[in-house]
Amino acid sequence: MAQPLPTLNLIGAGRVGQTLAHLWTRCGVLRVQDVLTRSPDSAQSALDFIAPDIYTARAVARIADMRPANIWLLVVPDAQIAACAQVLAANARQRTDTPALAFHCSGAQSAESLAPLRDLGWSVASAHPVLSFASPQSAVAQFAGTPCALEGDAAACDALRHLFTAIGAACFDVRSQDKVLYHAAAVLATNFAPVLQTLAEAAWHATGMPDDLVLHLRERLLRNAVDNIVALGPQKALTGPAARGDFAAIARQAAVVADWDPQAAAAYRALSDLALRMAGHATEPPQA
Numbered sequence: 648m649a650q651p652l653p654t655l656n657l658i659g660a661g662r663v664g665q666t667l668a669h670l671w672t673r674c675g676v677l678r679v680q681d682v683l684t685r686s687p688d689s690a691q692s693a694l695d696f697i698a699p700d701i702y703t704a705r706a707v708a709r710i711a712d713m714r715p716a717n718i719w720l721l722v723v724p725d726a727q728i729a730a731c732a733q734v735l736a737a738n739a740r741q742r743t744d745t746p747a748l749a750f751h752c753s754g755a756q757s758a759e760s761l762a763p764l765r766d767l768g769w770s771v772a773s774a775h776p777v778l779s780f781a782s783p784q785s786a787v788a789q790f791a792g793t794p795c796a797l798e799g800d801a802a803a804c805d806a807l808r809h810l811f812t813a814i815g816a817a818c819f820d821v822r823s824q825d826k827v828l829y830h831a832a833a834v835l836a837t838n839f840a841p842v843l844q845t846l847a848e849a850a851w852h853a854t855g856m857p858d859d860l861v862l863h864l865r866e867r868l869l870r871n872a873v874d875n876i877v878a879l880g881p882q883k884a885l886t887g888p889a890a891r892g893d894f895a896a897i898a899r900q901a902a903v904v905a906d907w908d909p910q911a912a913a914a915y916r917a918l919s920d921l922a923l924r925m926a927g928h929a930t931e932p933p934q935a
């Protein structure tokens with residue numbers, strides 16, 4: 648006789664929760680059971696997307712209404728994870744639930760956010776899929792091949808590796824003590840490019856450059872930079888005054904940027920220092 652599927656409860660069911668639960672349901676590795684969001688309506692509409700044919704799945708209004716499950720996924724906003732874990736632990740303690748597996752998907756937090764559950768003997772972890780979940784529909788279509796960082800208890804990570812691999816993720820391990828730095832690196836790798844582009848375009852506009860030329864430069868320079876970084880690596884792709892060790896040009900430009908936008912000038916100086924270090928020009932040459 649076939650083994651019953653492990654049950655999954657969801658606390659939070661937005662973009663990430665719906666995507667993962669839908670994929671696990673579709674590939675038949677888990678059975679979604681109870682779903683809690685901020686309102687019964689949004690929980691029901693999440694369930695309609697995740698598993699419209701599973702009539703034993705329920706939208707509930709409180710953690711106390713959720714049935715014991717094998718796996719609990721806390722996919723609420725980061726700021727809510729620890730509080731939800733606390734309430735879940737208090738309920739599980741009161742009901743003397745059998746210890747289960749609990750995990751969240753935050754890149755910025757470690758499994759430590761689930762400490763109240765670990766204290767009850769639960770197995771806890773974080774699993775961070777490195778994908779921009781714009782909507783559940785788009786993320787379901789894009790998910791295959793997504794790198795996924797696993798961190799936490801060994802038993803929880805092993806179980807999650809199996810589950811995430813089943814839906815096409817490429818799992819890798821991050822040590823608990825490295826989780827925050829790991830995520831800061833992801834921020835460095837991706838989040839600042841739009842910030843720098845916005846500053847560059849505002850500065851070009853301040854020089855009177857027409858919109859169509861700004862858009863043309865946006866596309867040319869960004870594509871050029873990405874192509875060079877991918878082909879040559881970041882070190883060899885570095886160009887500009889820092890790569891040439893041109894301290895005078897950097898100082899002149901920093902002063903002009905400071906007149907235009909002092910906060911942008913602080914970023915310009917800090918990034919120029921890092922670029923100089925990267926290019927091996929860490930110290931300013933002595934004045935003649």
Ligand SMILES: NC(=O)c1ccc[n+]([C@@H]2O[C@H](COP(=O)([O-])OP(=O)(O)OC[C@H]3O[C@@H](n4cnc5c(N)ncnc54)[C@H](OP(=O)(O)O)[C@@H]3O)[C@@H](O)[C@H]2O)c1
Binds near residue numbers: 689722751
């Ligand atoms: N979005 C991404 O690209 C992405 C990528 C990787 C990892 N993550 C991580 O995934 C997690 C979830 O992100 P998301 O983008 O899926 O968030 P989201 O789309 O904003 O969904 C959050 C869900 O949590 C529910 N919720 C909020 N507060 C709650 C509470 N106190 N109790 C119960 N449910 C509550 C919301 O309810 P309602 O439906 O009623 O509003 C919603 O269903 C976060 O840890 C995030 O860092 C996100």
